[in-house]
Amino acid sequence: MMRRPLPWSSAAYWVLASHMVLGLFAFPHFAAASAGTGALYVAIGLILFGAIVLYSVLGLLGRFPGQTVVEIQRHVLTKPLTAIIHVLCAFLLTGVLAASHALFADLMATVVLQRTPKIVIALAAGLMALYGAWHGPHSLTRTLQILMPVSAALLIGAFVAALFNARWLQLIPHWTGAELIGRGIWKESYTMLALYQLLIVFGWLDVRRARPWAWGGYAVNSLVLFLCLAASIGALGVPLTAQSTWPGALAIRVVSAPGFLVERFGYMIILLWPIAHVLFQATLLLACAVGTVQSLGLPHRYLRPLMITAMTLSLILSSLFHNSAQAFAILQRYGLPLIWALILGVTWLTWALAAARKMEGPPLETWRAPQGWPEWAPPMGVPPGTTATGRQIEGESRRQPPLG
């Protein structure tokens, strides 16, 4: 199998993208509602938890250089088990996609397009996401390269401005007890796992030499997350933050800086959200298709039909939800435990098993370059011993690199 690994810096953008979904602006609401004045401790706990997730994904990728998590799992957990897990994963991610359709359509219908049928909003965003996923992770990375640093810089600027506008007294955190804060961290880590989804699914792709760049992206992400919470609590206070649905957005809007960019930041959020949402959906689609194809050992020409199927199924599913509250409840009750078990749990299990059995992948230097490649070419082949070694897949060429 010939494939082109993602550029080394892309890891940072993929990790950075993991917070640029709707969850960021709702996060202070959950933190304040669960831990009250100890919400800032919850943010620290959440950031540490995210660091563990990233550390485990990078630890696993580091053991098997140049391979994706799915390929590693085929090696460590056996092929049939990996296939079962990733087919189930594909259904799960389709469900998550459906819930995200419902939540996004509901938000847009409430805020901007009051009389547009929700299915039309979901369909428009879904088609855009499909368009992005269709062109593969390289095209998506190029979008992320532009969007994510700009979004992160704007968000940091806006939250810092909101902090200057804040009441500093409100920022003093109170230790509301280990139990309450611990429960808050657990609840947050559980509820907001969607924030980490991209941290995990970026292991589905071939990201080599990702380590320092992924941590860089994560550091920026953590800063954004922390500033979002601090700005919300500093501006609105804990009780109002706990009552608002999107406190992060309100905290930015209350900044009084006439003529300054931030003054109109509320509108920029409306622009940023659909873009971030579409990218999030494209990533899920990609993970869904790549996971299935790689775990079943199918040729890459199945990727696009799988994406279309997943998108169609998710749109049908989303139209069955009565409202966004029901979608969120189902996601909370069934989706999140399954994500924990199937995505995070299995990744950790694979990592633990590989470490216990001292399993490691061959170094990149030993990879066999595809036939006809010059000797000086970078190691872009496949590791010896994998099923697809040297096999020329239909529809793939050097000029048009395959997906995944």
Added chain:
Amino acid sequence: MKKAARWFFLLVLLFPLTGCWDSIEPKSRAFVLAVGLDAAPAGKLRLTISVPTSSGMGSQPGSTGPSAQSYTLTAEGRTFVEATQNVQQLLERSIYYGEVQAIVFGADLAKRGLQDLTAELMRYPLLDPLIYAVISEGPAGDLIGQVTPGGRSVPRAIFSIYSTPASQAGVPQTRLWQVARAFLNPGEDAIMAALMKGPEGTVPTIGSAVFHAGKLVGLLSGDDNLGLSFLRGIADQATLTVPFAGKEVQILQASSRSRIQFLGVSAEGLPLFRAQIQVEGQVGSDPPGGAPWTPQELNQLERSLAEKVKVLAEESWSLLQERKSDVLLLGFRVHQLDPLLWSRLSWSETFPKVTLDIQVKATISRIGNRP
């Protein structure tokens, strides 16, 4: 073929993204500029909305007759939502709250309590949490319907008052979200701008409405309001007269900054606070002995100004303690800085006994306006 499919795909995308086919034409919408809420019998509230006429929307203030500007509609309901539905029945056009500039609560309704209503308004779609929230001493509905001289509607008048720096001498500029925050925060009481009753046909004067436990407990105007604004450090371009050598000297453009500190606990177990107020102003009269002002005279004037501001601030502070209204956030300071002490106190009972040491430092920055 591929290229054609790509173009077709892009075309398909365009259709759902147009965003216009489902829109409501402006002429079919009733753009509400101001909302008035008053108390009605049986625990209900009375909603009055001010809707500009299509000719009024485009006209300049004063360019047309008052009647051309806007009209008002009133209905009652148990909640804001129900009252809105009842008003909607009187209108062919659909009510649109996206352009509301100010929300005026009648004092009678505010005395009943605004906590639940504010929470409902914060949740109401399209009603921006950043709109101005003010209290009207008289019925809010009457005020909303009033047209001020010069053809300005009340929302416009409110806006012009707010946006003119000269009138900001002690006006708390509160927005809906700030009121909601004050109602929810422990140890904080809300304060809002109050439109006091004025002679008919004039722009209402501005004061402060202070709350306790979500209910209106006092309307402060004149010197009480000025003293409060010095305490809160928001006085800007205020004018006051100071006794000096047996004469009254005018201080112009007075502004203040204040810093309130939580000092700890007294022997009786009560929290102690200190308010440091810094006042700066210009002197607008000649000295009694004739111009020019000498440095000694100016020092003496500064002391007189400090004394005057201290008296005003102390009177306002007594008033706040009497009404149990903690708009200075003293309780909030205790809550944040000493949570253990806060948990032992019943703030509503403690607040009237709290000691606030007010210290004032005055500076005459320039001797102004003498040709």
